[in-house]
Each structure stands twice: as C-alpha cells, then as structure tokens.
Amino acid sequence: MEDEAEERQELGRRNFRRVIEDFVCEHCGHAVKGSGYTDHCPRCLWGKHVDIKPGDRASDCRGALRPISASYAKGSYTIVYRCEECGIVKRFKAAADDDADILLAMCASGAPES
Numbered sequence: 029m030e031d032e033a034e035e036r037q038e039l040g041r042r043n044f045r046r047v048i049e050d051f052v053c054e055h056c057g058h059a060v061k062g063s064g065y066t067d068h069c070p071r072c073l074w075g076k077h078v079d080i081k082p083g084d085r086a087s088d089c090r091g092a093l094r095p096i097s098a099s100y101a102k103g104s105y106t107i108v109y110r111c112e113e114c115g116i117v118k119r120f121k122a123a124a125d126d127d128a129d130i131l132l133a134m135c136a137s138g139a140p141e142s
C-alpha cells in the first residue's frame with residue numbers, strides 16, 4: 029500500500045516536470061508540436077484556458093481561448109484572447125511559427141475570419 033502511494037507521487041512529480049507537450053488543436057485539428065512554451069495553435073491561433081499565470085497550467089477552466097485581436101510592438105506580436113467559457117481576457121506573446129497572415133489580419137481588423 030505504501031509503495032503504491034509513493035509511486036503515484038513520483039508519477040505526479042514527473043508529470044509536473046514535463047513541460048514540453050504536443051497537442052491537437054481543438055479548433056482546427058492541427059497537430060501542434062510543443063516547444064515548452066506553446067500555449068496556442070500556430071495555424072488558427074486559438075488557445076486553451078489552462079493557465080492562471082502564463083505557463084502554470086493551474087486553471088481548471090479548460091475553455092477555448094478565441095483570438096480577438098493582436099498588436100505589434102518592439103518586433104513581436106501580442107495576441108489578445110477571450111475565453112469562450114469564462115470570458116476572461118488574456119494576452120499572449122505570439123510564437124515565431126504563428127501564422128503571420130492571421131496576425132496581420134487581426135492587427136488590421138481585430139478578429140480573424142472563421
């Protein structure tokens with residue numbers, strides 16, 4: 029019995045350390061290769077509400093994060109999201125492999141077509 033509990037704890041710790049995660053985008057079905065910082069899909073830019081602070085995976089909302097606008101400053105894009113589930117607004121830095129056309133379109137119009 030004691031061994032089993034210890035094993036579970038060990039597993040939990042291992043999961044916590046595993047920060048590089050691949051996932052399938054729930055919006056467009058794109059297979060996303062995790063980099064350790066990946067918090068959204070590079071193809072459609074939708075994300076998932078899993079963090080309270082960036083990267084902590086501490087939120088249990090799990091709602092879809094809709095990209096609602098983007099801005100460009102100091103050489104990088106920032107994407108503004110609204111959670112479809114709880115309505116929280118979040119800002120993420122765009123990743124290098126994010127779709128630049130969508131980012132540009134969001135900068136111009138405020139919301140992507142889809």
Ligand SMILES: [Zn+2]
Binds near residue numbers: 054057058069
């Ligand atoms: Zn996607």
Ligand SMILES: [Zn+2]
Binds near residue numbers: 091112113114116
């Ligand atoms: Zn949410």
